[in-house]
Amino acid sequence: MGAKDKAVRKPREKRAWYQAAFALGINAWLPSWFKGEIFQGGVKGVCVPVLNCYSCPSAMGACPIGAMQTAFSGLRFNLSIAEKKFGLYVAGFLGAVGSIVGRMPCGWVCPFGFIQELLHKIPTPKVRMPRFMSYFRYVVLATMVVALPLLIVDEFGYGQTWFCKWICPAGTIEAGIPLILLRVDLRPLIGFMYYWKIGLLVLFIGWFILSRRPFCRAVCPLGAIFGLFNKSSLFRLAVDVEKCTLCDKCYEDCPVEIKIYESPNSPDCVRCLKCVSSCKFGAISYEFLGKREVARDLRVKSPASS
């Protein structure tokens, strides 16, 4: 072990508390719930690194996927009037976060990932999601977030936010249902789209109960973007092949069902670091800004305990 190496000491078992605290922190404007309005403060232009609908009454930040679709859907109109708005702020924000920690926000602070983990705790028979389905999130990103908002436009050159409109269950949970409950004036507008989104949400909830974080793995376009940075981010995971016994304990505990010893910086990894603490051979470590944290080899007894 090098001079910079330290035994793992972070309380990963408290990850759920971080997830809950961040979910509440970015949705902290509670007075909106009583007024039936959404928070309109000036800080709401700040993107959050998670899927969190900005139409949630108490949301205090902007969903980067919603903001990105808005940028693409207005790009052709902006170009037609020589307006310099290309979505650089959102793209730069996502790239900067990804360059630092990769997909770590998915594992530690995403409210929608947290909801999926909670629902998966409901005791039912569980189903492993086929691995090929994880490629579907790139299709969602390329079509619903980029291509369709950019290509299908009205007579003024404006497109639509296709992912928000047709798929996003986070929007339905955080904004669709609460706002319809709070705002009587919106109820007459309910139609096919609303029932479509409610039906889709019910299907997703069933999937969350049966499989581990299926939305993150198969659908989430934000996870798809951050995942592209996993192999090149400042934060990195590593596996010591000499210590690894291929016991698959990390695979059993992994919330996204990956074999970390095959690809320590897989685009699917949400970097919850559960594998680091579950490996009793101390084979998995992570590195950030030159400091490497290694899991303690639990087979080796410390002098104090002997």
Next chain:
Amino acid sequence: MRRKLPWVLLTVFLGIMVAGLLFGEYKTVLEKAVTVCLDCIGIG
């Protein structure tokens, strides 16, 4: 090179983000974020 790549990417993306801010994109995001997104609700 592998150790430098994250720093290069971070610098590039921070530059892109700052360029977006200079073009006034923060205001665009804010304007969208402070209005009820009917698409997100499913009635747009």
